[in-house]
Amino acid sequence: MKTIKALRISFLATMCLWLSACGDLTEINKNPNSPENVSSNYVLTYSLVNSGKLVFNLGKNSSKIAAAMQYMQAGTNEGAAETNQYAWTQESWAGYYDILRNVQIIYDNGVRDDNKFFQGIGLTMKSMVFGLLTDLYGDIPYSEALQASNGQFFPKYDAQADVYKGIMTDLKTADGLLQNLSAKDAVSATSDVMYKGDVTKWRKFANSLRLRYALRLADKKAEMAALGINLETEFKEASANAFTSKSDDASIAFLGTNSDNSQPGGPLASATFNWLTKPAKPLVDKLIQLNDPRLQRWANPVKRKWDATVKTETTKSYTNLFGETYSVVYVPAVASSADTSLYVGLPVGLPITQGIVYNKGNDVSVYPNEQNPYISFIHDRYRKNIDPYVAMNFMNYPEVEFILAEAALLGGFGATDAEVHYKKAVQASMDKEGALTAATFNFENYYAQPGVSYASATNKQERILEQKWISSWFSIQSWFDWRRTGFPALKTGPVAQFGPALPIRYMYPSPNLDPKYIANYTDAVNKLGSTNYIPAGQSKDHHYAKMWLIQGTNKPY
Structure with a gap:
């Protein structure tokens, strides 16, 4: 076998020498299988499905975030230290950057082909995934990321404020690109496994993400304004073209035909049922x-x-x-x-x-x-392998209505009628779960309860966030909302490793030993804020350290 392999290498080397003696190699060097020549339709399917799996696994019923938000708890030693005690460890982000490399291909191909639809999709997905990364970790490789082909192997960790600026800028650009498209600006309906090539829904998704991040940055309005991002203007513009019904949801259903396209808890993907x-x-x-x-x-x-x-x-x-x-x-x-x-x-x-x-x-x-x-x-x-009420969900209509409700309550975003949006949000959440069609359920009676109605709430922001937490079952967004507001007021149990507080960030992946990588990593860690829950002598790269987003806010603690 080694002899055959050696002969093949020798043959290839000889061919290379022979070709090098020839004239113009331009045509020979065009590789039809290289990423830049792969159809964006193929890359889109891969990017959407893998992004969906990533988001689903972040919030699924056995995840650390689901435990922190008290949707679930574990009953035995298997994973209990992580879920019940919040003994979180370092998290890899390789999967995120793999998706981002493919999303960049979609965008670059869109620029090359002058296809504004693919450009808009590329910027929207890029913003969503980079948004997840900075929400989870804080400062992240951003402006210098995805440039290994240009020799950039050790990108700097951009300041979180700059990452959010890039996200808001790209989403606004995406909104502009997704308007008034021409016939050449098309996406295959079969490749677009989320929206079937419907540009109006992609535009609504981009604007709904703008709403999400404008509200997430509510306590950092001044800092973002200094960077040229007016959150109130962004919010007003985006709200005019955001989700208006559940048909707009950015969601992908599991197919349930094999282990790769079935939900993780089903028999095709799991050897045994998870009773844990x-x-x-x-x-x-x-x-x-x-x-x-x-x-x-x-x-x-x-x-x-x-x-x-x-x-x-x-x-x-x-x-x-x-x-x-x-x-x-x-x-x-x-x-x-x-x-x-x-x-x-x-x-x-x-x-x-x-x-x-x-x-x-x-x-x-x-x-x-x-x-x-x-x-x-x-x-x-x-x-089960598939169920109509279990899907890979990026963002849904109830979240948009909850965002509009809270923004109207807080003021300064141009939104009005907080109670109207709050009631729509609760009703939309019920609709998402199929409750409105149940014969014995009356939504008006449910809403009239003192524990649900907006008017009866002493703390109206807490009321909005409590219902949003319920609606966000197995979604990671409730963790980001709690971190920003402190609502709902969740308490830890007796075995919590660091006392009466919940974790507030992911720890960075183990740093590469290259000195340049270490320098970039150390710079990012040094900008994290300490809390009383980080034991003396431990690194600030800790799941109880404060990222820029919540520094100086006294939230969640």
Whole structure:
């Protein structure tokens, strides 16, 4: 084998020498398979699907962010230190930059071919992915990133303010490009797996992202103005052409035909069902308190329910609001501490020994690992290959209405009618989960509750953010909202590694040992702000360090 390989190398070397003796090699050097010659339609499919997977995995039911936002908790040693104790470790960003390299090809090809549609898509996706990176880490390689072909292997970490400036600038440019396109500015409907080549929806997506980042930067208006970005103007312009219904959602459905295009919890992608994660008690209790139908979309009822009205174990059939039927064993309650609810969440941050037996009471039966029947499980849909209520979601219509509501409340963004937008947001979230068509659900009655209505709220920003948190189930955006506002007021559990605070950023990937890389990394770390939750002697590259975005804001703590 080595001999054959050596002969091949020798042959290729000889060919190269022969070619070098020839004249003009321009035509020979054109490689039809090089990235710059690949159709943007092919690159678009790859970029959209991989971006969707990336965002989905950031917020899925076993992620650290889902645990921090108390959508779920873990019950055993497997991953419990990360999810329940917030013992976060360094995170790679290689996947993000892989996507960005491909998005850059889409944009560059669009410039080469004078295709404004592809240019607009390229800038929109670039802004979304770079936005994720800076939201997660802080300062990141930006202006010098994606330039390895030009010999730039150790890009500087741009200041976070400059990254946001670039994002806002590119999104505004994208909006301009996506208007008044000509016939030549086309995108294949089959390659565009999100919007099927609909330019109006891409324009709405770009403007909805502008709204997201204008509000995210609300506490940094002066600093952004100094960089030439007027957030109020940006917000006013974008709001005129943002999402107006769920048909505009930037979302990609799982196909469910093989392991690569199925959702991660399904049998095609997972060897065994994930029973590890449970819906967290703070969210479950809030949904029970509000008689919120979304609980039934996201969690299963317990398999065994403590109940004071039965004398002996009794099996009953329970059908939820959406017509799903479950068999539940009602067990005589013997302790006042038993949670007798039909839906039971796992408390936040319990020690392992308590978490696996929570609410088990005096039941000495041995159940399969992680299948304590007195705690609810994440809904069965998260253990399927495909489900209409589980998708790769970049941004949706309810988020836009919540943004407009908060912006109107805060003032200074040109938005008005905070309550109107808030009510639309809550209703849109219900619609997204299919609750509005359920025969026994009345939205007006739900909204009129003191715990839901805008008018009855003492702190109206907290009311908006609480409902946005609920609506953002398994979305990472709720973490960014909480970090900016401190709402909802989530509490850590007894095993939290750093006390009563939640993490506020991702730690950088392990730095390359090259001196230039180390210098760039060190400069970025030095600009992070310390907090009381970073142990003495530890690096500021810590998940409790403050990035520029929240420095000087007293938020979230």
